[in-house]
Every structure is written in C-alpha cells, then in structure tokens.
Amino acid sequence: MREIQSSQITKAVAELCQCANYELPEDVVEALRRSREAATSQVARTILDQLLENARLARDERIPYCQDTGLAVVFVELGQDVHLVGGDIYAAIDAGVRQGYEEGYLRPSVLADPLDRATNTGDNTPAIVHLRMVRGDEIKLHLAAKGGGSENMSALWMLTPTDGAEGIVAAIVERIQEAGGKPCPPLILGVAIGGNFEKAALLAKEALLRPLGQPNDERQLAELEQRIIEAVNATGVGPMGLGGGETALAVHLLSHPCHLASLPVALNVQCHAARHQSVTI
Amino acid sequence: MSSEARQIKLPLTADVIAQLRAGDSVRLSGAIYTARDAAHQRLVSALEAGQQLPIDLDGSVIYYCGPTPAPPERVIGAAGPTTSSRMDTFAPRLYAAGVQATIGKGQRALQVRRACRKHGCLYLIATGGAGALLSRFIMHAKVVGYVDLGPEAIRKLTVAEFPVLVGYDAHGGSIFPGDEDLD
Structure with a gap:
C-alpha cells in the first residue's frame, strides 16, 4: 500500500490543464505538418500554415491554442494498492481544474444549469471524471481539454x-x-x-x-x-x-x-x- | 493569409460589400463586437420588445467569439471564432436590424445566406481553433454589454488587419464546396 496525498493530484491536474492548453502535443503538430505537405489547394495550405503558426505562438508566448479551453475531462487509472489521503479524489481533481484554469487565464466554459446562461461556475468546474481501478500503486491521470x-x-x-x-x-x-x-x-x-x-x-x-x-x-x-x-x-x-x-x-x-x-x-x-x-x- | 488579401477599413460601405465575392481574402481594420449564444438571445429579445440595446447594430460587424481572459500584460487572451450555425436562428433578425457582417466558422443554414443577399450583408470566416494567432490582430478590447455573461459578454474589439475569408457574399455566393446556387 502506497500513500498518495490528494494535494498531489490537485497539483498535477492544475499543471495538466495549463500544459494541455498551451502546448499542442508533438504528434498532433507532426500530423498537421504532414497534412500541410500533402495539401493541394491554396486555401487548405493557408489554413494549415495558420494552425502550425498558431501552435508555435501558443507554446512560445503562452497564449491558449484556442479560446475554447474546453471542458476538463479526466481519465483516472487508480492503482488498487494506493491509499489516498487528505480528501476525496473528485474534490482534488476539481481543485486542480480551478487552480489551473484561474492561474492559467483559461476560459471558464461550464454552466451550472445547462438551461441558464448566467450560471457560469467561473472556474471551469466540475470536471468530467472517469475512474478506473487498475493493478499497482500508482495513479495515472489523462486530461483532455475538450472543446464544445x-x-x-x-x-x-x-x-x-x-x-x-x-x-x-x-x-x-x-x-x-x-x-x-x-x-x-x-x-x-x-x-x-x-x-x-x-x-x-x-x-x-x-x-x-x-x-x-x-x-x-x-x-x-x-x-x-x-x-x-x-x-x-x-x-x-x-x-x-x-x-x-x-x-x-x-x-x-x-x-x-x-x-x-x-x-x-x-x-x-x-x-x-x-x-x-x-x-x- | 495570401498576399492578395484586400485591406478594408470598417465600417463597411455598401460599395465595398457589393464588390466582395465568396472566397475573397480580406483584412479588416476597425471596430467589431463579440457576441455569441447568450448575447444573441438577449439582443433579439430586446429588439422584439423594443428595448434599448447595449450596442448600436447599425453598420456593425459581429464576431462570434468568447475569448479567454486577458493576462495582465495583454489586451485579450485567445480569441478565435466559435461555430456560427448556433447563431443561425438569430442572424437574419440582426442583419435586418443593421448588422453588416458576421464572423465565425463553418457552414450555416440557407436562411442566413438568403438574409445576406436580401440585406446586402456578408458572412465572413476566420480560422477556427487559431485563437492564439487571431489574438495578435486585436489591439484593444472592452466589455460593453451583458457583463454578467462572463466570456459571453459583448466586447468591443479594435482590430488591425484581422484575416478573414468571405464565406457568403451579398449576391448569394458561398465559399463552401457543395453549396448549391440560391434560387
């Protein structure tokens, strides 16, 4: 049994939220580059050039890649030999999303009441969490900032x-x-x-x-x-x-x-x- | 964008609008307003009720955008377009009320293309997801309406050479492959 503090989850989630929104993963950038090379129409090339430039700017100048900084979707692989202390896992994840979105100047895009536009929760919580038990004594977190x-x-x-x-x-x-x-x-x-x-x-x-x-x-x-x-x-x-x-x-x-x-x-x-x-x- | 982009100073004139054709590359300079789902709902309700609006629609350009918060040293955060089709039910009413152009991304309902032709207006396209890049063409931003809507509030933006393509022109033309001619 390994002890993990819930604050470690919060810290990790906050970092993931910011990193995801500023840094398009290299495999995606590479796929965009290949698309650009293969594109035959001028308009397609222009757009793909803009997207590659956008990815560079986002990473270098820390401007979010897209203004829709997404709903935070978190897949958790929770090792069954982990003993989580210091609070519940869902609250720890939400605290991370709150911190990541606020400190990273990311857009709060969550409505508490889907039918009332004036109920933005202001901190992009709650996250959508999918929890799965796995073997081992580690916690693996996958975060997707998923646009609407x-x-x-x-x-x-x-x-x-x-x-x-x-x-x-x-x-x-x-x-x-x-x-x-x-x-x-x-x-x-x-x-x-x-x-x-x-x-x-x-x-x-x-x-x-x-x-x-x-x-x-x-x-x-x-x-x-x-x-x-x-x-x-x-x-x-x-x-x-x-x-x-x-x-x-x-x-x-x-x-x-x-x-x-x-x-x-x-x-x-x-x-x-x-x-x-x-x-x- | 391609080098042959046409430079346009806002507000748009009827002459300029008439000259533009779907597919043209354009750079906009001047004032535009952001408004998306919730702001549209309120603007149209206010129009129907004969109430005063927070902005003057006459001759205006509406940008479907909800930017990220501006960090301290910046004018605005990422500021790309959102999907235009969600505003399709409201757009014809706003064109009729004086809006000259809308900016967004993606195909729209036929009624929007018809409204562009009927009122002599444009639907312009900005590159979706290029929020960091597009923010560089925004020189100034200020919330001017519906502040309680947060990211969905109406903002007045001053843009310089903001890159767009003409999606629907004032003659019924469309940039999208597969769109049939209007009857």
Missing part, C-alpha cells in the same frame, strides 16, 4: 447488427459531411463499436487518448480504421470545411463485446486542437 464545437458534432448510433462494417463507415461519413467546417477539421475521430449505449460513448472518447496515428493492435480493427479515414478524406470536406482531402488526421477505433441484438457505434469528434496530457503519480 467538435463535441457537438459527435454521435451515437444503435445500428442493426447486420449493418456490419459497411453500415459503420456509412454512418460516420454521413455525419462528417453534415458537420462540414463546424467541428474545425482536420479532425481526429474516436470510434467505438460494441459495448452498449453508454460504454460505446465512453470508449469513443478513450480512443482519442491513443498517440496519434498509432493503429489498433488488432489487424481487422486497424483495417477498419484505415477504411474509415480513407472514406472520410474522400468526402472533400477539408480544413475548415473549405474543401480538400485533409478532413481527418487520424481515426482511432476501439471495440468491445456486445449483445447479439445490438451494434452500438459511437463517434467522438475531436478538432485539430487535440489537447491531451498525461502524468503518473
């Missing part, structure tokens, strides 16, 4: 099992076409197949945490990822919806067993501002 514009274009379908891979690709392509420039392409698509209604949605978000472009370990799933990205990039939506073949930077798929009557499919849409950071305590 791309989240709004996400979708969940309860397909008919016999729709198969074809049905999955068709649903995703239709959604991305419909979304156009709204979710800020080039995109990263988190896709989950199987599980049930809520499991699929969660896995689709979790899929976004994988290092960019690293294919699924299972060959069949990696092939489906490839099929989806090719179909999405053939839509012609392009950067900001202004045309081109650079609609998605990556597709990350996760699969889970499911009921024989169901084929849940979830799509979590991530904009190019894929602000993820992790730390192990």
Whole structure:
C-alpha cells in the first residue's frame, strides 16, 4: 500500500490543464505538418500554415491554442494498492481544474444549469471524471481539454447488427459531411463499436487518448480504421470545411463485446486542437 | 493569409460589400463586437420588445467569439471564432436590424445566406481553433454589454488587419464546396 496525498493530484491536474492548453502535443503538430505537405489547394495550405503558426505562438508566448479551453475531462487509472489521503479524489481533481484554469487565464466554459446562461461556475468546474481501478500503486491521470464545437458534432448510433462494417463507415461519413467546417477539421475521430449505449460513448472518447496515428493492435480493427479515414478524406470536406482531402488526421477505433441484438457505434469528434496530457503519480 | 488579401477599413460601405465575392481574402481594420449564444438571445429579445440595446447594430460587424481572459500584460487572451450555425436562428433578425457582417466558422443554414443577399450583408470566416494567432490582430478590447455573461459578454474589439475569408457574399455566393446556387 502506497500513500498518495490528494494535494498531489490537485497539483498535477492544475499543471495538466495549463500544459494541455498551451502546448499542442508533438504528434498532433507532426500530423498537421504532414497534412500541410500533402495539401493541394491554396486555401487548405493557408489554413494549415495558420494552425502550425498558431501552435508555435501558443507554446512560445503562452497564449491558449484556442479560446475554447474546453471542458476538463479526466481519465483516472487508480492503482488498487494506493491509499489516498487528505480528501476525496473528485474534490482534488476539481481543485486542480480551478487552480489551473484561474492561474492559467483559461476560459471558464461550464454552466451550472445547462438551461441558464448566467450560471457560469467561473472556474471551469466540475470536471468530467472517469475512474478506473487498475493493478499497482500508482495513479495515472489523462486530461483532455475538450472543446464544445467538435463535441457537438459527435454521435451515437444503435445500428442493426447486420449493418456490419459497411453500415459503420456509412454512418460516420454521413455525419462528417453534415458537420462540414463546424467541428474545425482536420479532425481526429474516436470510434467505438460494441459495448452498449453508454460504454460505446465512453470508449469513443478513450480512443482519442491513443498517440496519434498509432493503429489498433488488432489487424481487422486497424483495417477498419484505415477504411474509415480513407472514406472520410474522400468526402472533400477539408480544413475548415473549405474543401480538400485533409478532413481527418487520424481515426482511432476501439471495440468491445456486445449483445447479439445490438451494434452500438459511437463517434467522438475531436478538432485539430487535440489537447491531451498525461502524468503518473 | 495570401498576399492578395484586400485591406478594408470598417465600417463597411455598401460599395465595398457589393464588390466582395465568396472566397475573397480580406483584412479588416476597425471596430467589431463579440457576441455569441447568450448575447444573441438577449439582443433579439430586446429588439422584439423594443428595448434599448447595449450596442448600436447599425453598420456593425459581429464576431462570434468568447475569448479567454486577458493576462495582465495583454489586451485579450485567445480569441478565435466559435461555430456560427448556433447563431443561425438569430442572424437574419440582426442583419435586418443593421448588422453588416458576421464572423465565425463553418457552414450555416440557407436562411442566413438568403438574409445576406436580401440585406446586402456578408458572412465572413476566420480560422477556427487559431485563437492564439487571431489574438495578435486585436489591439484593444472592452466589455460593453451583458457583463454578467462572463466570456459571453459583448466586447468591443479594435482590430488591425484581422484575416478573414468571405464565406457568403451579398449576391448569394458561398465559399463552401457543395453549396448549391440560391434560387
């Protein structure tokens, strides 16, 4: 049994919030660079150049990459041999978000009452926390500062099992076409197949945490990822919806067993501002 | 942006608006107002009720933006556009009330393109997610309305050579591939 103070979690979360918002991960920057090299239209090149310049400015001058500094989504892998002292884990995470957003001049974007615009909580709390018990005596924290514009274009379908891979690709392509420039392409698509209604949605978000472009370990799933990205990039939506073949930077798929009557499919849409950071305590 | 961007001093004139075509690259200099979801709801309610507005809409440019807080040494934080389509139900009413251009990102409902043609107005596009970059073209910022809305309050921004593309022009044209001609 290892003791971890809740204040260590608070401190780590505060740092993750700021780091995520100022420093676009190198794998995302690299994917944007590759997109820029491949882009054929002038408007696509101009936009991708702006995004690369934006990433540089954000990092060098500590201006948030995007004004939507996101809802703080925290995936916690809690080692079962950890004894957490000094307060509850949810409060510790919220305290970290509060500190990170306030001290980092990040935008508070959370309404206490979804139907009342005047109820901004002022400190971007509460975070959305997904807690999972794992072996070991460490705590691993993954933070995603998830913007609203791309989240709004996400979708969940309860397909008919016999729709198969074809049905999955068709649903995703239709959604991305419909979304156009709204979710800020080039995109990263988190896709989950199987599980049930809520499991699929969660896995689709979790899929976004994988290092960019690293294919699924299972060959069949990696092939489906490839099929989806090719179909999405053939839509012609392009950067900001202004045309081109650079609609998605990556597709990350996760699969889970499911009921024989169901084929849940979830799509979590991530904009190019894929602000993820992790730390192990 | 490309070097052939057209420099425009605000306010926009009817002549300039008529000359612009969807896809044109433009640099704006002058005053614009930020307003997004909640501010739109209030502006339109006030218009319907015949109440006074916190800003003069006549000849104005509305930027769909909720910036991050300004650190002490800066004018503003990150300040890129939000998704325009959420303001689609309000936009035609505001164009009719004198707004000359809106700035945002992404495709919009057909009614917005129709309103641009009907009233001789523009929908302009700024690069979504380029919040750090776009903040560099903002010289001054001040909250001028609905302060209780926090990041959603109306701010008056003074911009210099702020880069945008013409999304919808005043003739029914659209920058977005696949958009059909207006009837």
